[in-house]
Amino acid sequence: MSTRVFIPNDTAARSMGADDVAHAIAVYGERMGLDLTIVRNGSRGAAWLEPLVEVETTAGRVGFGNVMPNEVDTLFVHGQVNLAHDRCLGTVESHPWFAAQQRITFRRAGVIDPLSLADYEQHGGLAGVRRALTLSAAEIVADITTSGLRGRGGAAFPAGIKWNTVRQATDTTKYIVCNADEGDSGTFADRLLIEADPYQLLEGMIIAGLAVGAERGYVYLRSEYPWAITVLREAVARAYAAGLLGTHVLGIGPRFDVEVRVGAGAYICGEETALLESLEGKRGVVRAKPPLPAMRGLFGRPTVINNVLTLAAATDVLAAGGARYAALGLDRSTGTMPFQLAGNIRCGGLVELPFGRSLRSVLDEFGGGSLSGRPLRAIQVGGPLGAYLPEHLWETPLAYESFSAVGAMLGHGGIVCFDDTVDMAEQAEFAMAFCAHESCGKCTPCRIGSTRGVEVIQRLRRREESRRQWQLLEELCETMEFGSLCALGGLTPLPVRSVMTHFAGDLLTPVGGTGQ
Amino acid sequence: MSHPPMPDADELACLDELIADLPPQADQLLPFLHRVQERLGHVSPAAMRFAAHAFNLSRADVYGVVTFYGDFREAPVGDTVVQLCMAEACQAVGARALAAHAEQRLGVPLGSSTADGTHHLEAVYCLGNCALGPSIRVKDAVHGRVSPSRFDTLLELRAIDRSRS
Numbered sequence: 001m002s003t004r005v006f007i008p009n010d011t012a013a014r015s016m017g018a019d020d021v022a023h024a025i026a027v028y029g030e031r032m033g034l035d036l037t038i039v040r041n042g043s044r045g046a047a048w049l050e051p052l053v054e055v056e057t058t059a060g061r062v063g064f065g066n067v068m069p070n071e072v073d074t075l076f077v078h079g080q081v082n083l084a085h086d087r088c089l090g091t092v093e094s095h096p097w098f099a100a101q102q103r104i105t106f107r108r109a110g111v112i113d114p115l116s117l118a119d120y121e122q123h124g125g126l127a128g129v130r131r132a133l134t135l136s137a138a139e140i141v142a143d144i145t146t147s148g149l150r151g152r153g154g155a156a157f158p159a160g161i162k163w164n165t166v167r168q169a170t171d172t173t174k175y176i177v178c179n180a181d182e183g184d185s186g187t188f189a190d191r192l193l194i195e196a197d198p199y200q201l202l203e204g205m206i207i208a209g210l211a212v213g214a215e216r217g218y219v220y221l222r223s224e225y226p227w228a229i230t231v232l233r234e235a236v237a238r239a240y241a242a243g244l245l246g247t248h249v250l251g252i253g254p255r256f257d258v259e260v261r262v263g264a265g266a267y268i269c270g271e272e273t274a275l276l277e278s279l280e281g282k283r284g285v286v287r288a289k290p291p292l293p294a295m296r297g298l299f300g301r302p303t304v305i306n307n308v309l310t311l312a313a314a315t316d317v318l319a320a321g322g323a324r325y326a327a328l329g330l331d332r333s334t335g336t337m338p339f340q341l342a343g344n345i346r347c348g349g350l351v352e353l354p355f356g357r358s359l360r361s362v363l364d365e366f367g368g369g370s371l372s373g374r375p376l377r378a379i380q381v382g383g384p385l386g387a388y389l390p391e392h393l394w395e396t397p398l399a400y401e402s403f404s405a406v407g408a409m410l411g412h413g414g415i416v417c418f419d420d421t422v423d424m425a426e427q428a429e430f431a432m433a434f435c436a437h438e439s440c441g442k443c444t445p446c447r448i449g450s451t452r453g454v455e456v457i458q459r460l461r462r463r464e465e466s467r468r469q470w471q472l473l474e475e476l477c478e479t480m481e482f483g484s485l486c487a488l489g490g491l492t493p494l495p496v497r498s499v500m501t502h503f504a505g506d507l508l509t510p511v512g513g514t515g516q
Numbered sequence: 517m518s519h520p521p522m523p524d525a526d527e528l529a530c531l532d533e534l535i536a537d538l539p540p541q542a543d544q545l546l547p548f549l550h551r552v553q554e555r556l557g558h559v560s561p562a563a564m565r566f567a568a569h570a571f572n573l574s575r576a577d578v579y580g581v582v583t584f585y586g587d588f589r590e591a592p593v594g595d596t597v598v599q600l601c602m603a604e605a606c607q608a609v610g611a612r613a614l615a616a617h618a619e620q621r622l623g624v625p626l627g628s629s630t631a632d633g634t635h636h637l638e639a640v641y642c643l644g645n646c647a648l649g650p651s652i653r654v655k656d657a658v659h660g661r662v663s664p665s666r667f668d669t670l671l672e673l674r675a676i677d678r679s680r681s
């Protein structure tokens with residue numbers, strides 16, 4: 001029987017040479033007369049092991065981490081998988097980095113062929129939509145509400161409330177919009193899911209459509225993710241061909257159509273109303289709320305707009321029932337969250353866990369220390385608008401409420417590590433510069449304030465009139481926080497303030513003299 | 517904005533082809549601009565005029581859209597676009613030093629093209645490869661753990677690709 005060899009085909013694995021490895025294995029198999037079937041799976045999220053090659057055996061899938069093209073002939077001896085190889089990890093699922101996770105949304109990621117609907121179904125896919133097709137719209141929404149599922153895109157708004165608002169709207173036309181703009185640095189879970197298990201997203205969108213009575217969905221996917229765009233477009237085409245999408249969902253349901261739209265390089269288009277403007281063909285300028293998108297969204301119609309992971313989680317909520325999902329997590333942060341370990345960390349990647357574990361325990365168990373080997377100094381959680389946390393706050397449980405309690409935010413679950421060579425004043429300046437670069441321009445505190453912020457921090461960094469500039473910066477942060485229409489201007493003060501509070505020395509210590 | 521020129525015959529034929537299967541609705545402007553950018557390398561004033569007419573928008577609307585989004589360029593740039601991720605996770609593993617190296621190596625600052633027109637260097641904010649930074653993108657390929665020397669190798673490889681084609 002043919003031996004299946006899995007070589008990930010996702011952006012991260014390919015960025016480390018997976019295509020060359022796949023080619024080398026095909027050539028080797030042919031030369032040695034081995035009967036190998038190469039499967040290009042998605043990534044399991046262990047970026048630090050990519051390319052992670054797996055060989056199917058009777059004991060399970062045996063993994064080899066960081067395989068280089070010139071090493072592939074050592075993965076086998078006499079046609080058998082070489083368990084004594086330096087890079088052999090044993091069976092992947094029993095490896096501690098994977099075994100310690102609790103994978104729900106990402107349980108198929110890296111396991112299946114992303115574009116095989118048969119694989120998807122065999123591994124539990126479509127169970128959610130099948131059940132949803134037996135329920136009324138109100139029952140589907142009730143299940144989502146029971147699950148306690150909150151938006152995974154950052155704002156953590158309860159999905160059940162949003163869906164219910166759209167369900168009750170009386171318009172005949174409604175839309176489902178998937179926010180796949182994933183602009184935050186340090187986050188790649190949306191990309192990984194789309195590249196590894198795209199049908200899960202489509203299934204989630206169909207369920208949302210059934211729940212609110214929408215027949216059309218759009219995925220707004222960022223242009224910085226060319227491979228995810230290719231995979232998702234192919235998945236949509238195959239879903240149509242298989243009758244999952246189109247006139248009757250799975251042959252029995254109502255109509256549901258999905259279109260993939262590509263962003264054009266603007267961070268602000270991750271904000272939901274700017275995203276809708278962009279989908280309508282305009283500049284991504286934030287709309288004032290109300291009206292909420294749930295009342296008047298895309299083309300003025302009631303619209304559910306959810307993150308990729310929120311929609312993906314909905315498939316499991318429906319498959320297993322809302323109560324099962326709600327049993328996981330901490331307080332009002334129910335279920336699991338894919339935390340993304342990034343930056344200066346040795347074992348970076350995607351770790352799915354129930355909410356509530358401390359940041360430090362996740363670092364200790366999965367991170368493997370800094371990449372540079374130097375001590376870690378600061379960790380930014382929640383993307384460019386998230387706070388930089390000093391070591392004494394790493395005990396904070398990873399959950400929405402506990403993070404806001406320490407002046408931080410969980411956002412999309414990105415955890416970006418910096419070692420002790422980091423200049424926190426530089427990071428504070430970058431936060432302002434990023435806001436200035438990405439501002440949609442609608443309001444003054446964000447548009448102008450961020451540019452002033454850069455200047456003030458630059459003066460602080462030059463140790464000019466430190467005390468006065470410090471006070472100016474405080475006032476500026478307050479103005480941006482209270483005077484901005486959306487969270488870009490409103491939350492940029494969060495990372496800046498975190499530097500002022502926890503790393504003040506980087507902004508104030510005298511440079512060859514006395515700060516005043 | 518002064519009066520933009522009409523597209524010449526070749527450009528017009530190309531624009532006609534790119535728009536052929538798109539419905540004439542304003543929400544198709546971005547998909548159309550993406551195609552123009554991809555095929556022609558930039559969105560010329562003539563193409564903007566064409567789009568305004570096709571989607572029944574004012575030229576100011578189209579100009580506003582083209583200039584709002586980072587992906588669209590009003591003028592041609594160097595042949596091979598090299599994007600460096602300059603966002604936080606990549607900063608944490610040396611993106612700033614890599615950028616300095618790239619600027620020195622190509623002899624131009626971020627955001628500009630080399631004098632010989634072979635390369636265009638620019639910053640992007642996150643390629644979704646944040647656990648394997650510093651990351652760069654050349655065409656549709658993302659490369660991870662790009663040290664200065666790996667950067668040089670990648671540039672040379674692309675140079676070889678070009679001389680082959």
Ligand SMILES: Cc1cc2nc3c(=O)[nH]c(=O)nc-3n(C[C@H](O)[C@H](O)[C@H](O)COP(=O)(O)O)c2cc1C
Nearest residue numbers: 151152153179181182183270271272306307310487
């Ligand atoms: C500046 C800014 C950027 C945002 N970027 C994203 C993003 O990239 N992806 C995302 O899902 N949500 C993003 N959001 C949150 C969205 O506005 C919105 O809350 C989300 O799409 C709702 O979906 P959810 O409830 O499923 O999270 C952003 C918000 C702001 C203010």
Ligand code: SF4
Nearest residue numbers: 440442443446486489
């Ligand atoms: S805060 Fe900034 S990004 Fe948000 S609406 Fe105002 S100007 Fe636009």
Ligand code: FES
Nearest residue numbers: 601606643645646
């Ligand atoms: S921060 Fe560089 S790829 Fe995400």
